[in-house]
Amino acid sequence: MQVALKIWRYDSSTGQRALKDYEFQAPDEATLLDCLDIVKDKHDGSLSYRKSCRMMICGSCGMRMDGGAVLACKTRMYDIAQAGQIPVISAMGNLPIVKDLVVDMAAFWEKMRSVEPWLQPGYDAATEQENIVSVARMAVIHKESLCINCGCCTSECNSLEADPDFTGPAALAKAMRFVGDPRDGNTVERLEGLSGEHGIWDCTRCYFCSERCPKGVDPRDAIAKLGAEAMKHGIDRDMGAKHAKWFVTSARTTGWLRETELVPKTQGIVMAIKETKFALSLAKHGKVPPPFPPHVAKNQKEARQLYKLVKEQGVSGAAGIVQGEKALGRIEFVKETEHAAKHEGAAK
Amino acid sequence: MKKVAYYKGCLASLSAKELDTATQALAPKVGLELIELESVTCCGAGDIHEAEPDYYLHINARILAYAAAEGVDTLMTVCNVCTLNLRQANWQLQIDAELRARVNENLVAVGVPPYERNVEVRHFLWEIAEGEGYELLQKAAHKGLKGLKVAPFYGCQILRPSKILGFEDPDRPWSLERIITACGGEPVDYPAKIKCCGFPIIQAREDVALAELIQPIEQAYEAGADCMVTPCPLCHLSLDAWQSKLKKQTGRDFKMPILHLAQLVGVAAGLADSELKFKRHVVSVKPVIEKLSV
CATH class of the missing domain: 1.20.1050.140 (Glutathione S-transferase Yfyf (Class Pi); Chain A, domain 2)
Structure with missing residues (x-):
């Protein structure tokens, strides 16, 4: 097939940047990475990009195609070439470019290290018995365990763009992988650390991370799980956590969000008073609905009773979020095999 | 019906x-x-x-x-x-x-x-962007928008995650542009139309949120938009009500009118003032109305 690409070339030593056109023949099954290899071998040996495994597991070849991060080795070019499209290839976003398609991952790794991505079981010596963990409990962190550290999720992260110190989707998903691990003994300390500035509650929920991840890690979902786990452990000092809690209170008391009270409940009364001038400017246009009398939804009692029921049933934290996920197919399987194993044991 | x-x-x-x-x-x-x-x-x-x-x-x-x-x-x-x-x-x-x-x-x-x-x-949005809703929209928008330059702002959670939303390509959406065109307006293109308005963290992390919010408004402004339109009332609230905070923080006063999708189509369909309720906006919609009444 005939393939055409535009590639943003960049040299950080000279600061020169240029969009270059390339056209060449490639086998029908070629991926974007294969195409870059052809360009480098036959047209321009100075083109720089990272690669290693060529099979979606090393995470080296993250880059942007038409502004969206992809793994080059996962992206087949046939349909794009057949449609006559000429995609623009550039380096990933939110990280400094070293040369052409190569970014400096130092900040990415630093954040990854900051969440201490290793198991901290809380004991030094090996126990006499194995610690057996059910597949059901590991299913809570099934998606998070699939991460290959390619950085695609961070490339378009809107919070990271606005605040370079944000821990970011990759490191937070990795953090959830250990917070949710039943063998880890540091859950509360981890959650405390992640609940501060630049942590869990800085996520703006743009969902670019989950959209871009080539491995189905779903980092936004992982961040929601961290939030749910923090709440479960009573770690709710952060304004983001207070904001989330007020929605629960609103839903179970009046049904609809109690908008006007949301500000003092999130920011505290002192900060809310500082915002009085701003609030008044909104109030002029009916944007600050009076909290009294409360606007109560019809049959509100049902929502209140549901809350009580749900709390009694105790499906809380990340376990509440993974309900209905595909990973639960595995849980059902485990339930069956565990049941069968017990049955067998009893028979003996 | x-x-x-x-x-x-x-x-x-x-x-x-x-x-x-x-x-x-x-x-x-x-x-x-x-x-x-x-x-x-x-x-x-x-x-x-x-x-x-x-x-x-x-x-x-x-x-x-x-x-x-x-x-x-x-x-x-x-x-x-x-x-x-x-x-x-x-x-x-x-x-x-x-x-x-x-x-x-x-x-x-x-x-x-x-x-x-x-x-x-x-x-x-999906009901009026295709099928019978779209056919009827073309007829209903009889007053037209007279070439008004409208910047579509999608926001996040109508596009992503696409496995749950899935109505259109999250990187190349078309529905708002199609509706703007059907109403006789001219869609303005700009990169931040699919990005975040910052609203989910506007109370807990105002600085981060404002750094997000400024992008679509600034880009729409520089692309010559008369107004922006959004299918989301949360995006509307941050684009409209928090614009004054951008002014305070950056000194730039964009005065960019922000319309709800139903209002933009409503203007083209000749809805009454009592139905459009533009007085409830913080940033005045007057320049848009004046442009259309010429």
Whole structure:
């Protein structure tokens, strides 16, 4: 097939940047990475990009195609070439470019290290018995365990763009992988650390991370799980956590969000008073609905009773979020095999 | 007329009442009969999903159950966040029979009809961007927008995650542009139209949120837009009400009028002032109205 690409070339030593056109023949099954290899071998040996495994597991070849991060080795070019499209290839976003398609991952790794991505079981010596963990409990962190550290999720992260110190989707998903691990003994300390500035509650929920991840890690979902786990452990000092809690209170008391009270409940009364001038400017246009009398939804009692029921049933934290996920197919399987194993044991 | 259950959500019930009145007035003109749901709560806005995920699932199941009880196939939303939250819960319930059985048992225990027959959650944007809704929209927009330059702002949660939303390509959406064109306006293109407005963290992390918010407004302004249009009342609130904070922080006063989707189409369809309620906006819409009345 005939393939055409535009590639943003960049040299950080000279600061020169240029969009270059390339056209060449490639086998029908070629991926974007294969195409870059052809360009480098036959047209321009100075083109720089990272690669290693060529099979979606090393995470080296993250880059942007038409502004969206992809793994080059996962992206087949046939349909794009057949449609006559000429995609623009550039380096990933939110990280400094070293040369052409190569970014400096130092900040990415630093954040990854900051969440201490290793198991901290809380004991030094090996126990006499194995610690057996059910597949059901590991299913809570099934998606998070699939991460290959390619950085695609961070490339378009809107919070990271606005605040370079944000821990970011990759490191937070990795953090959830250990917070949710039943063998880890540091859950509360981890959650405390992640609940501060630049942590869990800085996520703006743009969902670019989950959209871009080539491995189905779903980092936004992982961040929601961290939030749910923090709440479960009573770690709710952060304004983001207070904001989330007020929605629960609103839903179970009046049904609809109690908008006007949301500000003092999130920011505290002192900060809310500082915002009085701003609030008044909104109030002029009916944007600050009076909290009294409360606007109560019809049959509100049902929502209140549901809350009580749900709390009694105790499906809380990340376990509440993974309900209905595909990973639960595995849980059902485990339930069956565990049941069968017990049955067998009893028979003996 | 297509009968749909109508879920207003919190903002259209309270601080963005103009979205509700414009939607209600426009609906019959685009072939929609709205059955307003009353026994419903907030969808949780992603916050309850994070704070009490099991409760999130139950209150959304309750909304879906009341919609199904109306005998309709569609639950129509007018907010991105409601759309994602309801569609996500709907997906969870439909994929896992055991979960649905437990949630239904709980619903019945408190006197709510169980969620048995499936409904589909669809945003108003999707109803008028294709099919019969779009055909009728073209006729309804008889007054036209006279070449008004409109910057479409999609926001996040009507595009991503696409596995749950899936109406259009999240990187190359077309629906708002198609509607603007059908109404006689000229869509303005700019990169930040699919990015975040910052609203979810505007209270907890205002600086980060404002750094996000400025991008679409600045880009739309520089591309020469007369106004911006959004299908989400939360995006509307941050684009409209927080613009004054951008002015305070950066010294730049964009004075960019922000219209709800139903208002933009409503103007083209000749809705009355009492239905459009532009007075409820913080940034004046007057320049747009003046441009159209020439």
